[in-house]
Every structure is written in structure tokens, then in C-alpha cells.
Amino acid sequence: MSSILFEIRDQVAFITLNRPEKMNAFTREMALLLQSRLDECASLHEVRAVCLTGAGRAFSAGQDLSEVVDPEGPGMEKILSERYNPIITRIRNLPKPVVASVNGVAAGAGANIALCCDIVVAARSASFIQAFSKIGLIPDSGGTWWLPRLVGWQKAAGIALLGDKIAAENAEKMGMIYAVYSDQDFPEASRALAATLAQMPTRALALTKHALNYSATNTLEAQLLLEDELQQQAAQTKDYAEGVDAFLNKRAPRFKGE
Ligand code: T3D
Structure with missing residues (x-):
């Protein structure tokens, strides 16, 4: 089974991060595959909106940390420049709306990939964690750019420095995300939102x-x-x-x- 699922329905491209047993943590292969699926979304005329979500109980836990301890693996610079920065710029430059449909926890680069999407919606049980400070890193994948713009300097500093878990409802109250739906309504509500965008100009x-x-x-x-x-x-x-x-x-x- 592919680590990235891709399906087009009603002119919406549904991209699902698919390593549920590892909270959809990104391997190199998965990050590169997401980039190529985003390129497809940009070029296919039949795609008029994109919906990015996760399989299982997480949206994504960010970088797969078992890969970064591999002595044969790429250094930090390569990880960001090869994997995450191109995902963020692809989403921002994609000439179609991208909905982040945050079904569960979004941590590290997973949180910031969600936050860079055009409209971020979440299930009530979802959460956002700038997990970086807990392991001695700084927020990347645009986290230090988006957070102050979305929630203001004080909240951004607290969230980035402490690395606390922010529940979806609090994220919505502080303007980090657009809407929260009950867990029951979430799958249909986020699908309908993407379908609405796909019918717009x-x-x-x-x-x-x-x-x-x-x-x-x-x-x-x-x-x-x-x-x-x-x-x-x-x-x-x-x-x-x-x-x-x-x-x-x-x-x-x-x-x-x-
Ligand atoms: O060099 C560089 O690293 C630069 C790049 C940085 C980009 C980044 O994204 S850095 C940030 C990386 N992410 C994290 O630090 C988050 C780590 N994960 C967690 O804090 C927790 O797993 C969650 C809060 C996301 C979820 O907690 P919980 O209790 O619901 O689940 P769990 O039991 O911790 O995880 C379930 C499984 O997923 C578990 O595997 P196992 O033991 O059942 O085989 C766990 O190890 C695995 N998993 C979760 N996150 C990651 C992961 N495996 C590898 N990498 C992960 N990031």
C-alpha cells in the first residue's frame, strides 16, 4: 500500500497521508511522493480543489524520527530543502484551493504542512503540536512564519517555545484554523467544503x-x-x-x- 493515497472525486483531489501505524510520520519516499501528487494537482485540469488528510488517528506526526538517527541518512539541511520546503512552496503556489482536513494530531512538520494550506479544518478530537522544542529543534516547514501571522506574537511564542498540545477548539478560537466539526460530522463536512470550493470560479x-x-x-x-x-x-x-x-x-x- 502506498504511503500517499490519491483519488479524484467530483473535481476534488483527495490526498491521504497513509502510514497510520506510525501516525503518518513522513519518510523521505513519502515526502517526495506528496510533492509529485501536488504537481499532478497543479497540472490536471479536472482537479479544481485539493483535500489533504491523514489515515487513522493522526494527520501527521511530522518527520519520521527513526530516519534521522540513521548514520547513512541525509543531514538536516537536506531534509528541509529536499522534503518539506518544497511541499510548503508547492501548496502555496498551487493555483487551486487546498483544504487541510485535520482528522487527528498534527505534530512537527505535520502541523506546519496543515497550517500552510488555504483553509484548515479539524475534527474536535484533533490537535496541533509544535513538537520541535521537545526534541531540541526549531519549528520548521514555515512554522515560524505562519504562527505569528495566524495567532499573534505572544501566542505564537508560547506555542513554539513550549511545544504544548493545542486542542482543535482552542486552535479555532485563537484563529489558527478556520473551523472545527464534531468527530461525527467531520468527514462529510470537510469533504463538502472541498467539493464547494471545486465548484467555484x-x-x-x-x-x-x-x-x-x-x-x-x-x-x-x-x-x-x-x-x-x-x-x-x-x-x-x-x-x-x-x-x-x-x-x-x-x-x-x-x-x-x-
Ligand atoms: O532532522 C530533522 O528531523 C529535521 C526535520 C524536522 C521535521 C519534524 O517534523 S521534527 C518533529 C518530529 N515529530 C515529533 O517530534 C512528534 C513525535 N511524536 C509524538 O510526539 C507522538 O507520537 C504524537 C503526539 C504525535 C502522538 O502520540 P500518541 O501517544 O498518540 O502515539 P504514539 O504511541 O506516540 O505513536 C504511535 C506510533 O507512531 C509509535 O510507534 P510504535 O511504538 O507503536 O511502533 C510511535 O513511535 C510512532 N511515531 C509517532 N510519531 C513518530 C513516530 N515514529 C517516528 N517518527 C515520528 N515522528
Whole structure:
């Protein structure tokens, strides 16, 4: 059985991290396979949204620590540059919305892969752990970038330094994630969220994502210019014409992602 499951349904690509007996901890092979599945999602026209989740009781426990003690294994620099940094940049640059459907504990790089997704939803029993300080590392995979932006400096510092387990409900209250569903509702609710995104104007969503990516570092003036440029691109899409026509004719729009 592959460590990454991949299935396309209703124009949503479901990517499942699949080493449940090891809490979906990432091996090298698994990290590289996730990268190539994300590339497929970017290139396949039939994929209009992505839903990333984990098999079993974890989303992911991050790097498989049994690999890092292997004297023949790659050094730390290689681990981040070869495995995790390309996953984060692929998700951020993917011109389609990516939902992190956090079914259970998300720790270490597993937590930060979830946090870099466009919309993060979680089951009530899920949790987030910046486990790095417990083993003498610093938060990587974008953790030090996302946390202060999502929850503010004080909470980010506490979460990163202490490495405490943050329950999904607390993560939602502090703005780390978008929504929490009961464990019972979670599978259908997160699937429906991804399916809704897949029926929306895909190119406008991609341009929105692009604008949000730049908002963290742009000045207001630069961001206004960028919005102007991207809005002109959005206005040329068939989906924009469809959206306006549907509104004026009081009917539901049928977006095609074009
Ligand atoms: O060089 C570098 O490392 C750079 C890269 C860094 C990126 C990172 O992600 S560093 C952070 C790595 N992750 C962690 O430190 C988290 C370690 N795991 C845990 O803290 C706990 O397992 C959890 C809180 C995630 C879950 O706890 P619990 O009690 O529900 O489950 P468990 O019993 O600890 O784990 C179940 C099995 O999964 C167990 O295996 P076993 O004994 O049944 O054969 C456990 O060893 C295994 N497992 C869990 N996490 C990892 C792991 N095996 C390898 N690597 C793991 N990260």
C-alpha cells in the first residue's frame, strides 16, 4: 500500500497521508511522493480543489524520527530543502484551493504542512503540536512564519517555545484554523467544503490565493497595485461573465474554472 493515497472525486483531489501505524510520520519516499501528487494537482485540469488528510488517528506526526538517527541518512539541511520546503512552496503556489482536513494530531512538520494550506479544518478530537522544542529543534516547514501571522506574537511564542498540545477548539478560537466539526460530522463536512470550493470560479480563487500570498510582505500601495492587476485578469475569465449573467438573471451560476 502506498504511503500517499490519491483519488479524484467530483473535481476534488483527495490526498491521504497513509502510514497510520506510525501516525503518518513522513519518510523521505513519502515526502517526495506528496510533492509529485501536488504537481499532478497543479497540472490536471479536472482537479479544481485539493483535500489533504491523514489515515487513522493522526494527520501527521511530522518527520519520521527513526530516519534521522540513521548514520547513512541525509543531514538536516537536506531534509528541509529536499522534503518539506518544497511541499510548503508547492501548496502555496498551487493555483487551486487546498483544504487541510485535520482528522487527528498534527505534530512537527505535520502541523506546519496543515497550517500552510488555504483553509484548515479539524475534527474536535484533533490537535496541533509544535513538537520541535521537545526534541531540541526549531519549528520548521514555515512554522515560524505562519504562527505569528495566524495567532499573534505572544501566542505564537508560547506555542513554539513550549511545544504544548493545542486542542482543535482552542486552535479555532485563537484563529489558527478556520473551523472545527464534531468527530461525527467531520468527514462529510470537510469533504463538502472541498467539493464547494471545486465548484467555484477556480481562476479567481487562484488569483485570490496569489494576492493573499503577497499581502504578508507587501506595502498597502503595492498590494493595491497587485489587486488591480489580478482583478483585470479575473475580469477576463469566462467564470466572471457567468457569475454576472447568473446574478442578473437570478439563477445559480455554473462555473467551469475557465
Ligand atoms: O532532522 C530533522 O528531523 C529535521 C526535520 C524536522 C521535521 C519534524 O517534523 S521534527 C518533529 C518530529 N515529530 C515529533 O517530534 C512528534 C513525535 N511524536 C509524538 O510526539 C507522538 O507520537 C504524537 C503526539 C504525535 C502522538 O502520540 P500518541 O501517544 O498518540 O502515539 P504514539 O504511541 O506516540 O505513536 C504511535 C506510533 O507512531 C509509535 O510507534 P510504535 O511504538 O507503536 O511502533 C510511535 O513511535 C510512532 N511515531 C509517532 N510519531 C513518530 C513516530 N515514529 C517516528 N517518527 C515520528 N515522528
